[in-house]
Structure formats: C-alpha cells, structure tokens
Amino acid sequence: HLQTEEEALEPAANDLDTMRNEVLVFNTNCPECNAPASTNMKLVQIPHFKEVIIMATNCDSCGHRTNEVKSGGATEELGTKITLNITDPSDMSRDLLKSETCSILIPELEFELGMAALGGKFTTVEGLLKDIKDLTVAKNPFVCGDSSTADRVQKLNEFGEKIDKVITGEVNVHIILDDPAGNSYLQNVYAPDPDPEMVIEKYTRSFEQNEELGLNDMKTEGYQQES
Numbered sequence: 561h562l563q564t565e566e567e568a569l570e571p572a573a574n575d576l577d578t579m580r581n582e583v584l585v586f587n588t589n590c591p592e593c594n595a596p597a598s599t600n601m602k603l604v605q606i607p608h609f610k611e612v613i614i615m616a617t618n619c620d621s622c623g624h625r626t627n628e629v630k631s632g633g634a635t636e637e638l639g640t641k642i643t644l645n646i647t648d649p650s651d652m653s654r655d656l657l658k659s660e661t662c663s664i665l666i667p668e669l670e671f672e673l674g675m676a677a678l679g680g681k682f683t684t685v686e687g688l689l690k691d692i693k694d695l696t697v698a699k700n701p702f703v704c705g706d707s708s709t710a711d712r713v714q715k716l717n718e719f720g721e722k723i724d725k726v727i728t729g730e731v732n733v734h735i736i737l738d739d740p741a742g743n744s745y746l747q748n749v750y751a752p753d754p755d756p757e758m759v760i761e762k763y764t765r766s767f768e769q770n771e772e773l774g775l776n777d778m779k780t781e782g783y784q785q786e787s
C-alpha cells in the first residue's frame with residue numbers, strides 16, 4: 561500500500577514550523593527488492609539541536625520503508641552520552657535522533673547495539689525500541705528453526721517480550737545513547753528547564769574512537785611535524 565511522505569517523516573512532521581519546505585526527490589532502487597523507487601530528501605531543523613538531512617524511501621512494490629538520517633558529516637568537538645531514565649509511558653513519544661555513529665545500551669536488559677548495526681534514525685523512543693526488537697528478534701539471521709538454536713530463540717523471544725513491556729510502561733529501564741561524534745539527540749520534554757530523567761555527558765574521544773570515526777587520518781599534518 562502507499563504511504564504518504566507525512567507518515568514516513570512522522571516525528572519531524574510534529575514540528576512543521578521548523579521544517580524547511582523544500583523536498584528533493586530522486587530515483588533510486590529499493591534496497592529490499594530492487595524495484596525502482598523514489599527517495600525524498602529533506603533538510604530538517606531539530607529544535608534545540610541542529611539541522612539534519614532525512615532521507616525517506618518508500619517502495620510501492622514490496623512496501624519496504626526506510627527513514628535514514630545523515631548528520632551532514634560534521635563531527636562535534638566532544639562525544640555525547642545521553643542517559644534517559646524511562647519512568648513513564650509518555651517517555652515513549654520523546655523525539656530521538658540516533659546518528660550513524662551512535663551505540664545504544666539498555667543495561668537492565670544487558671543489551672548493547674554497536675554503532676554500525678542500525679543506521680541513522682530520526683524517530684521516537686518507542687520507534688527506536690521497535691527497531692531494536694525488529695532487528696534482534698524478527699530479522700535475526702540465527703533464528704531459522706534449527707533445533708540447536710532453540711535456546712537462543714527462546715532468549716530472543718524473552719528479550720522481545722521485555723521490550724514490549726518497556727513500551728507499555730510495565731518495565732522501567734535506562735536507555736543510553738553513546739555517540740562519539742556527538743550527533744545524537746533526545747528530546748527534553750521539560751525544555752528550557754533541565755530534564756530530571758535525562759543526563760547528558762560530554763566526553764573527549766579516545767584515540768580508538770577517533771580511529772573508528774576516521775578522524776585520525778585527517779590529522780596527518782600534525783603527526784608529520786613530530787617525525
């Protein structure tokens with residue numbers, strides 16, 4: 561079935577005033593079924609944060625949808641670690657920007673998702689949790705009916721049920737967005753006052769983190785001076 565652009569960009573559409581009107585449309589192929597599809601590209605100003613590029617592709621043939629965020633390549637001076645204490649079902653509707661370089665941790669569920677596992681997303685806390693469930697339970701490559709993996713399947717299903725309980729507010733957890741590039745954001749629903757349930761830490765990246773972001777290569781001039 562057909563999806564409108566407004567549906568694809570739902571979280572951003574809440575803030576129409578801050579969204580630029582221009583939409584770039586270009587032809588691509590569906591990453592799932594390879595049928596011709598179109599991608600809408602839009603520059604969006606996220607309140608109290610910055611402008612990002614949102615690319616939404618909807619495939620008319622197979623229904624596959626992607627909604628990907630590009631932070632425009634700029635890396636912040638410091639990394640950002642955002643910890644949200646989920647205490648209320650209303651936390652699910654908080655806007656959330658997860659950049660391509662952001663890892664996700666849910667300590668109570670012993671869950672960690674590396675930076676490359678899920679692309680850049682502009683979504684909500686609920687949307688991210690559903691993506692996590694989809695990625696780990698529904699799309700998990702190890703779940704394919706093999707009897708030796710039954711135990712693993714059981715554990716994954718339990719994990720999926722816990723995610724559902726977090727979404728319905730039955731289970732409270734902390735969700736941590738750790739982005740060494742500093743390009744991730746979680747909506748402070750108390751703005752401009754500080755958010756009592758959210759902690760934002762800025763940190764200096766390690767050599768390894770700079771390496772992973774490809775930033776060390778850009779500093780070759782400095783190293784050459786030392787040699």
Ligand SMILES: [Zn+2]
Pocket residue numbers: 590591592593594595619620621622623624
């Ligand atoms: Zn398709």
